[in-house]
Amino acid sequence: MPSAAAGPVADSLIQVRFPATELAVRAQIARVRACLAQTCTSAALQENVAILLGEILNNIVEHSLAGQRDARITLVITREEAGLHVETQDSGRPLPPQLLTSARLPEMPADRVDLPESGFGWFIIHALADDMVYERANGTNRLSCRLTEPAR
Amino acid sequence: MNIDSELRGNAKLLILREARIDAAGAMAFKEKVRTLIADHEGRVVLDMGRVEFLDSSGLGALVAVMKMLGRGRSLELAGCGPVVSKVLTLTRMDQVFVLHDDVETALAARDAA
Secondary structure, eight states: OOOOHTTTTTTTEEEEESSHHHHHHHHHHHHHHHHTTTTTOOOOHHHHHHHHHHHHHHHHHIIIIITOOTOOOEEEEEETTTOOOOOOOEOOOOOOOHHHOOOOOOOSSSSSEEEEEEOOOHHHHHHHHHHEEEEETTTEEEEEEEEEOOOO | OOOEEEEETTEEEEEEOSSSOTTTTHHHHHHHHHHHHHTOSSSSEEEEETTOEEHHHHHHEEEEEEEOOOOSSSEESSSSOOOHHHHHHTTGGTTTTTEEEEEHHHOOOTTOO
């Protein structure tokens, strides 16, 4: 696609604003998967986008916007040469900065009855996404990242 | 949360009739499985063949189910699709659950768990 003539939004695949609920997140992930299945992105990249969105969007619902009625999330997915650019915006609580750099898996205990049941989300995000950028301005969180086509 | 349950030998086979175990459904999944495996002391095999999506909340629910089984038993997952497999591998939880290619392989594996 000729980017010079296309303009800044021409490669936009998804641009949507939806309620910050777990059920709305579920519906959006299904919608994104259906949309990407129409493009020439690989199945592996489509899977990675779905997994990444599950973590990022539910994190916004459960932490940033927890308890806020009628709150909404903006999601924009743009096609890039090497993959996809994903951006979210919400007007909730700021993201704790330590989550942005890297994440470790929860400790694996010797005894399986002590296994952790949470703490995997940000590890998954960092494992899949590159170029994580977070900005907080005028009470709005803007998180963006890139997903590249996985090597075959 | 739609889950069918069958007893196959000493194994309880739980057949998930849902396309996802996600944040919206993780709690219902956990509680449904809890009732289905109550009083069962043999193996527990979860048919994941229809599950197209798993997120970290769903993964946490699978871990919670595994912990319900206590120290002596593993949770066995059969027929995991690409997204489920990827989430398990990324988080290294593929080493915690017992994975089978499909239900028949799982039920034939007598020494599992």
